[in-house]
Amino acid sequence: MLDCAIVGGGPAGLTAGLYATRGGLKNVTMFEMGMPGGQITQSSEIENYPGFFDHTKTGMDFMDTWQEQCFHFGLKHEMKKVERVAKTGEHFTITLEGGEQVEAKTAIVCTGSVPKRAGFKGEDEFFGKGVSTCATCDGFFYKDKPVTVVGGGDTALEEAFYLSNICSDVYVVHRRDEFRATPQTLDRVMRKENIHLITDSVIEEAFGDTMGLAGVKIRNVKTNEIIQMDNTGLFVFVGHDVNNSVLRDENDKFICEMNDWGQVIVDLSMKTSIPGLYTAGDMRIEAPKQVVSAAGDGSVAALQVISYIQEQQ
Amino acid sequence: MLDCAIVGGGPAGLTAGLYATRGGLKNVTMFEMGMPGGQITQSSEIENYPGFFDHTKTGMDFMDTWQEQCFHFGLKHEMKKVERVAKTGEHFTITLEGGEQVEAKTAIVCTGSVPKRAGFKGEDEFFGKGVSTCATCDGFFYKDKPVTVVGGGDTALEEAFYLSNICSDVYVVHRRDEFRATPQTLDRVMRKENIHLITDSVIEEAFGDTMGLAGVKIRNVKTNEIIQMDNTGLFVFVGHDVNNSVLRDENDKFICEMNDWGQVIVDLSMKTSIPGLYTAGDMRIEAPKQVVSAAGDGSVAALQVISYIQEQQ
Numbered sequence: 001m002l003d004c005a006i007v008g009g010g011p012a013g014l015t016a017g018l019y020a021t022r023g024g025l026k027n028v029t030m031f032e033m034g035m036p037g038g039q040i041t042q043s044s045e046i047e048n049y050p051g052f053f054d055h056t057k058t059g060m061d062f063m064d065t066w067q068e069q070c071f072h073f074g075l076k077h078e079m080k081k082v083e084r085v086a087k088t089g090e091h092f093t094i095t096l097e098g099g100e101q102v103e104a105k106t107a108i109v110c111t112g113s114v115p116k117r118a119g120f121k122g123e124d125e126f127f128g129k130g131v132s133t134c135a136t137c138d139g140f141f142y143k144d145k146p147v148t149v150v151g152g153g154d155t156a157l158e159e160a161f162y163l164s165n166i167c168s169d170v171y172v173v174h175r176r177d178e179f180r181a182t183p184q185t186l187d188r189v190m191r192k193e194n195i196h197l198i199t200d201s202v203i204e205e206a207f208g209d210t211m212g213l214a215g216v217k218i219r220n221v222k223t224n225e226i227i228q229m230d231n232t233g234l235f236v237f238v239g240h241d242v243n244n245s246v247l248r249d250e251n252d253k254f255i256c257e258m259n260d261w262g263q264v265i266v267d268l269s270m271k272t273s274i275p276g277l278y279t280a281g282d283m284r285i286e287a288p289k290q291v292v293s294a295a296g297d298g299s300v301a302a303l304q305v306i307s308y309i310q311e312q313q
Numbered sequence: 314m315l316d317c318a319i320v321g322g323g324p325a326g327l328t329a330g331l332y333a334t335r336g337g338l339k340n341v342t343m344f345e346m347g348m349p350g351g352q353i354t355q356s357s358e359i360e361n362y363p364g365f366f367d368h369t370k371t372g373m374d375f376m377d378t379w380q381e382q383c384f385h386f387g388l389k390h391e392m393k394k395v396e397r398v399a400k401t402g403e404h405f406t407i408t409l410e411g412g413e414q415v416e417a418k419t420a421i422v423c424t425g426s427v428p429k430r431a432g433f434k435g436e437d438e439f440f441g442k443g444v445s446t447c448a449t450c451d452g453f454f455y456k457d458k459p460v461t462v463v464g465g466g467d468t469a470l471e472e473a474f475y476l477s478n479i480c481s482d483v484y485v486v487h488r489r490d491e492f493r494a495t496p497q498t499l500d501r502v503m504r505k506e507n508i509h510l511i512t513d514s515v516i517e518e519a520f521g522d523t524m525g526l527a528g529v530k531i532r533n534v535k536t537n538e539i540i541q542m543d544n545t546g547l548f549v550f551v552g553h554d555v556n557n558s559v560l561r562d563e564n565d566k567f568i569c570e571m572n573d574w575g576q577v578i579v580d581l582s583m584k585t586s587i588p589g590l591y592t593a594g595d596m597r598i599e600a601p602k603q604v605v606s607a608a609g610d611g612s613v614a615a616l617q618v619i620s621y622i623q624e625q626q
Binding site: 011014015018019022023024025047048049050051052053062065066068069070072073136139140158161162165166188191192266267268269285286288290292293294295296297299300303306307310311313 | 324327328331332335336337338360361362363364365366375378379381382383385386449452453471474475478479501504505579580581582598599601603605606607608609610612613616619620623624626
């Protein structure tokens with residue numbers, strides 16, 4: 001019987017593991033199929049995690065110290081895919097791929113969310129090297145430079161607005177000529193001088209070399225005319241998939257309360273609606289999707305797990 | 314007119330400053346009388362901030378990189394004491410010591426809280442060098458070693474329980490022979506074999522040398538008998554003072570909603586009950602009082618400030 005099963009090995013899961021083991025829990029396992037570290041390992045540079053400020057280091061370097069530290073206090077890592085987390089009586093049953101089951105007193109689920117890809121040529125190749133899905137993370141790298149944004153929803157336009165305070169010009173590429181964003185947001189964007197809406201258009205290609213993205217080709221879907229933009233960052237905001245499948249039961253129903261976007265509803269303590277079940281990081285409601293906030297969530301969830309186990313004694 | 318006034322320069326305030334300026338706000342000032350960095354600068358060692366894992370470095374070293382990074386994007390620092398934060402119409406007025414007033418569109422108050430001192434000899438001298446007020450932070454440094462705890466309230470006993478999962482023995486020194494803690498908490502503590510209650514007693518002295526705390530002398534207030542404990546960590550849990558005076562108006566009333574302990578009531582977005590006023594870190598409700606969670610709060614508050622200003626445009 002585990003004291004705590006941590007599902008997911010990004011910044012939230014690693015920090016939860018650090019706090020749970022350093023707080024005296026003996027049997028804590030983090031389930032993560034791949035290398036721990038999460039999405040940040042795909043970044044070529046990080047400058048908004050407080051205390052880490054070295055332009056020569058990548059996201060992979062950044063996560064090296066984390067791993068050493070988080071495993072130092074006894075956290076175990078199982079490189080297995082979790083199929084399902086279920087509460088059975090007082091405890092949790094973690095079902096792994098292949099059917100193996102592990103029992104745990106508590107569970108912290110932090111499987112995050114994945115930004116959707118738009119599907120253009122070069123998107124994967126230059127992801128983290130000029131193609132980004134996070135204005136807060138990467139906008140500043142284009143201070144006083146032009147950037148291109150893909151998307152037409154509220155998030156895309158809000159992020160375009162955020163970028164317009166940093167970058168010289170923001171070109172918003174949207175496939176249709178109408179925007180799904182709320183009228184207020186659209187109105188604000190249209191009044192901002194350095195935001196330019198390029199409608200009826202898609203990214204034909206993101207191009208570059210080993211140094212990263214060099215520019216983008218934008219195609220008008222009605223005329224097939226292609227505009228080439230050089231020296232631009234490219235931000236893709238076409239939605240997120242929340243990795244919440246482990247929280248579905250056999251009838252495909254969520255075991256805890258979720259909002260309409262499939263994010264886990266929590267309070268300031270990272271408690272879900274199920275006693276003993278916590279979440280942390282990008283899969284919760286109102287997640288700012290930053291390493292430092294996910295890590296903060298992880299520490300909170302682990303401290304709550306320790307209290308919860310104490311109260312059961 | 315400032316875009317944002319940040320009151321307090323600990324991990325929460327610094328991170329808020331980093332995110333606000335890196336997010337494109339031009340006029341952001343952090344008001345902090347002393348050296349930025351907060352309580353953590355008093356620690357001789359930190360091992361639970363993810364990504365910082367160097368046993369040769371102190372809390373002061375730790376905060377060096379933070380400062381460089383957080384000021385890099387244009388955050389200004391005013392070494393002035395803030396007397397009061399008030400909302401006047403759409404904006405905030407920050408009154409400084411001496412009467413000077415600064416206007417700001419938004420305010421993030423993160424003045425933290427201060428653990429109370431018990432008042433024994435050597436307490437200040439060995440603070441951060443064996444005397445601690447944070448079990449989560451420093452308990453692990455006494456893994457499988459005995460520690461002494463001072464206090465008789467719920468927090469003291471809960472922290473004693475937390476320590477009992479890490480340390481060999483926990484000696485709880487309490488001035489009276491009755492505990493203020495709830496019966497359930499007391500019952501759980503009494504059933505834990507390695508927690509020992511030393512009632513009617515106080516810390517007479519914490520002693521040591523330049524290397525730090527070496528031990529404590531405990532005096533029975535009824536018999537004046539003194540027990541000497543060597544090789545022990547000493548944890549003081551006699552309450553916290555929340556630094557909330559800047560949020561009081563001229564009639565001594567709080568300008569935003571607070572709980573009974575004088576902590577600011579916030580939601581997951583660090584919004585207070587006053588539009589445009591945010592808080593972060595140890596002064597909010599349910600704060601876990603960790604560097605990483607305070608920093609997470611700071612990032613959230615700053616991103617909310619940016620959205621708030623956008624929405625006003």
